[in-house]
Amino acid sequence: MENNINDYLTNGELFSKLSDFTRIVDPLQKRVIEYRNKEVPINNIHCFDFWGKNKVCDNCISMRAYNDNTTYVKIEYNKDKTYIVTAVPYILDNRKVVVEILKDITNSLFFESLDDKGNELTGIHALIDSMNKLAFEDQLTGLYNxxxxxxxxxxxxxxxxxxxxxxxxxxxxxxxxxxxxxxxxxxxxxxxxxxxxxxxxxxxxxxxxxxxxxxxxxxxxxxxxxxxxxxxxxxxxxxxxxxxxxxxxxxxxxxxxxxxxxxxxxxxxxxxxxxxxxxxxxxxxxxxxxxxxxxxx
CATH class of the missing domain: 3.30.70.270 (Reverse transcriptase/Diguanylate cyclase domain)
Structure with a gap:
């Protein structure tokens, strides 16, 4: 049994189940250096193009991973699909980049969120937007932090x-x-x-x-x-x-x-x-x- 588990962990099958595709990005220039394991439209040059919002992400975890030199995870959506994104800093050819691992969790995400009256909140996209906003909002003034x-x-x-x-x-x-x-x-x-x-x-x-x-x-x-x-x-x-x-x-x-x-x-x-x-x-x-x-x- 132990050998079978070790084989499963090292043969790449586990990783393939944890991600749909990966990409290497330069967070400073907001550009994708390389995509892997996915056919991506040629116009997805900037890292934010994939999300279809035509603007830089308000809560860019790749920039955070780059600055802090540590791994960060966030949930983001692309039209009708929801993804979990893991951003890992990495040195590639003496150049610091970020490897993003993306997994479609649209049909496998479970969460429970209640308001102050105990009522369940609905709308995953609204919830994600709210969470991303809070990450960069000064709670007293409402300005950026x-x-x-x-x-x-x-x-x-x-x-x-x-x-x-x-x-x-x-x-x-x-x-x-x-x-x-x-x-x-x-x-x-x-x-x-x-x-x-x-x-x-x-x-x-x-x-x-x-x-x-x-x-x-x-x-x-x-x-x-x-x-x-x-x-x-x-x-x-x-x-x-x-x-x-x-x-x-x-x-x-x-x-x-x-x-x-x-x-x-x-x-x-x-x-x-x-x-x-x-x-x-x-x-x-x-x-x-x-x-x-x-x-x-």
Whole structure:
């Protein structure tokens, strides 16, 4: 019996039952290097083409596997089929790639999900979308979170480099935020963060731009393809809107301001992600040292 099990584990039959096909992807460029065990349409060049959504996945586990150098698993759907995807980092010809193992589990997936009243939730696609959204959502503000920055910013920077496009990064921080918590309480501080998040999002007009909570009272705005004047205009819109806003909590009203730092790159290939954020942060703290409630670039 033991020999039979060992033979089963080593002859590839088990693996063939665990996957329908595999593919090797470069998560930075979002491109498929090679497909195996499946006939794939020639237009499935980008890794997200297979899912038929015409956009980069919101929760890219291959990028996460690449960054963290560990294996991740997720459930995703393609029209009427549901797949379990395993992403494994791998060194191929001195180049780091990710091997994705995909298995159709449409007719073999069983799950039980209940709402807060004990009623069963239905709709696997809606459930998957909700889970993917939660992975990148800051629960307090509803903006993207730090994980999203780590995974999305390298892609935007690479695309800007490959397409010879500009990119602008804005870092902003609420002025004297500690005083809000001390004078009005931490719940008022939470309301302030949510108000600022709505204001920042409201000043974003281009579809390629995005806003994320970097941490604490600090936020990051990424503007792929934006020149310095466009970034300055957006930052000034944010600054003035925050200055004019009135925070209301528990019968009290108060005002806040925020400082902004912009780092603009005409040639993105010259900097790393860490340098990009570092330079934007330096401009932010220059704004603070120069009196706050201002934009430096």
């Amino acid at each position: 730090r994980r999203y920055i780590i995974e999305k910013l390298p892609v935007d920077l690479l695309n800007a480099t490959l397409l010879s496009k500009e990119i602008s990064i804005i870092m902003t921080d609420i002025d004297h935020f500690k005083a809000v918590n001390d004078n009005y309480g931490h719940l008022a501080g939470d309301e302030t963060l949510k108000n600022v998040a709505r204001t920042l999002s409201g000043c974003i007009k281009r579809g390629s731009d995005w806003v994320a909570r970097y941490g604490g009272e600090e936020f990051l705005i990424c503007m792929p393809g934006a020149d310095l004047e466009t970034a300055k205009s957006a930052a000034e819109c944010m600054r003035k809107s925050i200055e004019r806003s009135v925070i209301e909590y528990n019968g009290k009203q108060f005002n806040i301001t925020a400082s902004f730092g912009i780092h603009y790159l005409k040639s993105p290939e010259s900097e790393s992600i860490d340098e990009l954020i570092k330079h934007a942060d330096e401009k932010l703290y220059l704004a603070k040292s120069n009196g706050r409630n201002r934009v430096e670039y």
